Amino acid sequence: MLPTAIVIDQRYARHRPGQHHPERPERITSLVAWAEEAQDAVEKLPPRYATNEEICRAHDPTYVERVAATAQQPLVHFDPDTAACSDTYDTARLAAGGFLTLLEAIVQGGVENGFALVRPPGHHAEYRRAMGFCFFNNVVIGAEHLRRRFGTERILIVDWDVHHGNGTQHFYERDPNVLYLSLHQWPLYPGTGDLTEVGTGAGEGFTVNLPLPAGTGDAEIYHLAKEIVQPVALAFRPDFVLVSAGFDGHRRDPLAELALTDTGYRYLARTLVEVAAATAGGRIALVLEGGYDLTALVQCTHAVTQELAGQRPKLPEPPVTAAAKVLLERFHRAFERYWPL
Ligand SMILES: [Zn+2]
Numbered sequence: 001m002l003p004t005a006i007v008i009d010q011r012y013a014r015h016r017p018g019q020h021h022p023e024r025p026e027r028i029t030s031l032v033a034w035a036e037e038a039q040d041a042v043e044k045l046p047p048r049y050a051t052n053e054e055i056c057r058a059h060d061p062t063y064v065e066r067v068a069a070t071a072q073q074p075l076v077h078f079d080p081d082t083a084a085c086s087d088t089y090d091t092a093r094l095a096a097g098g099f100l101t102l103l104e105a106i107v108q109g110g111v112e113n114g115f116a117l118v119r120p121p122g123h124h125a126e127y128r129r130a131m132g133f134c135f136f137n138n139v140v141i142g143a144e145h146l147r148r149r150f151g152t153e154r155i156l157i158v159d160w161d162v163h164h165g166n167g168t169q170h171f172y173e174r175d176p177n178v179l180y181l182s183l184h185q186w187p188l189y190p191g192t193g194d195l196t197e198v199g200t201g202a203g204e205g206f207t208v209n210l211p212l213p214a215g216t217g218d219a220e221i222y223h224l225a226k227e228i229v230q231p232v233a234l235a236f237r238p239d240f241v242l243v244s245a246g247f248d249g250h251r252r253d254p255l256a257e258l259a260l261t262d263t264g265y266r267y268l269a270r271t272l273v274e275v276a277a278a279t280a281g282g283r284i285a286l287v288l289e290g291g292y293d294l295t296a297l298v299q300c301t302h303a304v305t306q307e308l309a310g311q312r313p314k315l316p317e318p319p320v321t322a323a324a325k326v327l328l329e330r331f332h333r334a335f336e337r338y339w340p341l
Contacts, residue, residue: 003043004309005105005114007098008035012119015091017083018075022255022292023120023133030294031117031301041309043111047098047118050141055096057144058137058171060128067092067135078130092120092135099142099287106283107150113276113308115245115286117301123165123244123289124190132190137167138287139244143178146240153177156238156275158229159184160268161246161289162256164193164209168244174203179236181229183221183268185249185256186211195334205338208232210331214257218264219318220327225271228331232339233275241276241284243269247291247300255292262296262303266315269307284308 010032013025035044055064070076070084077083095118105111122139124132139157146152157172159165159182169192172178176199184193199207210224233241247265249258269286276284286304291297306312320328332341 001310002110002112004305005043005045005102005111006035006039006305007045007047007102007114007116007118008032009047009094009098011094012091014087015120016085016087017133023290026294027291027297028117028119030298034298034302035117039305042305045101045105047094047101049093050096050100054100054141054145055093055136057148058127058140059125063128067130082130082133082135084135088120088135094118095120095122096136096138096141099138099285100145102285103142103146106285107146112282113273113284115288115301115305115308117288119288121246121289122287123159123161123168124163125167126170132163133290134167137171139242140168140171142285142287143242152239154237154239155242156181156233156236156240157242157244158233158272159244160249160265161244162249162253162258163189163246163290165244166190166192169193169197169207172203173199173207174201176202176206179206179208179238181208181210181232183210183212183224185214185216185258188256195330198338208335212258212327215259216323217251217259218261218267219321220324221260221264222267222318223320223324223328224331225267227328228335228341229268230271230275231341232335233272234278235340237279238275239283240280241272243272243284243286244289245286245304246289247297250291250293250296250300252293252296253291255290262299263315265300266303266307269304270312273307
C-alpha cells in the first residue's frame with residue numbers, strides 16, 4: 001500500500017476572521033504541532049495555490065474578484081460571521097490548492113489516500129456568496145478538478161461536518177454524477193439539509209440528507225454508517241470518494257450539540273475507506289471543514305488519519321439504541337425509493 005498523505009502548512013494560520021472568532025488560526029497551529037510530533041508514518045505534502053481558473057469552476061468570476069479585492073485591506077465583512085483580513089484571499093487560494101495537491105498525488109499514483117488540513121473551510125460557500133466562515137468551496141473545486149483534469153466520472157461527496165453543506169448541495173443538486181450525502185445536526189445553521197431535499201431534475205435521488213437530532217452519538221452513527229451510508233455509497237459506485245470532514249459534531253464542540261467522539265468519526269472513516277476500496281480503487285480524499293474544540297480537532301484528525309493509513313483498532317459494535325431505530329426507520333422510508341436499503 002502506498003503512503004497516506006496529509007497536506008498541512010503554517011500559512012493556513014494567516015487567515016484571521018476577527019477577534020474571538022471560533023474559526024481561528026490556532027486550529028491550524030494545533031494541527032501543525034500534531035503533524036510534527038507524531039506523524040512519521042504519513043507523507044506530508046506542501047500545498048500549491050489554486051489558480052483563478054480552477055476557483056472559477058466553482059464560483060462566479062465576479063464574486064472571486066470581490067474576494068480578491070480584500071487582499072491587503074483591513075477586515076471586510078461578507079456576512080456577520082464571515083470576514084476577510086488582508087491575507088484571507090491568499091490563504092483561501094492555498095486552501096483550495098492544498099486539496100488539489102492531495103488529489104493530484106492520489107490520481108498520479110504517489111500516495112494511497114489522504115487528508116488536506118486546510119482553512120478557511122469551504123462547504124457553506126455558494127457559487128457567488130461567502131457565508132458561514134467559508135469563501136471558496138474547497139470540496140467543489142476539488143471535485144471539478146477531478147472531472148475536468150482527470151476525467152473522473154462518478155464522485156461521492158460525504159459531508160460529516162455538523163452543519164449542512166449548503167454550497168456543495170446547491171452546486172450539485174441537478175447532477176446525477178455527483179452524489180452529495182450529508183450527516184448534520186438538525187435544526188441548525190444554515191437551515192438547509194431537510195430530509196425532503198433530494199436533488200432536482202436528473203439529480204433527483206443524488207442528494208441524500210441525514211438530519212440528526214441533538215444528542216446523536218457514536219452508537220447511532222455506527223448503525224447509520226452500516227445501514228444507510230454504506231449501501232447508498234456502494235450502489236452509487238463512485239470512482240472517487242471525497243469527504244468534507246468537519247469535527248464540530250464532537251461532544252466537546254462549542255457550536256453544536258451532537259455527542260460524537262473520535263470513535264464515531266472512525267466508524268464513518270472506516271466505512272468510506274471500505275467503499276473506496278470496493279469501487280474507487282481506494283481513492284479517498286478528505287478536506288477539513290469545521291471543528292472548534294482544539295482537543296477534539298486534534299484527536300479526531302489523528303483517529304481518521306490512522307483509519308486512512310490502515311491502522312484500525314478493534315472498535316465497539318454498539319447495539320441498536322432506541323434513537324438509532326427511529327433514525328433508521330425514517331431514513332429507510334425516505335430513501336428506499338432511490339437506493340437498495
Ligand atoms: Zn460546521
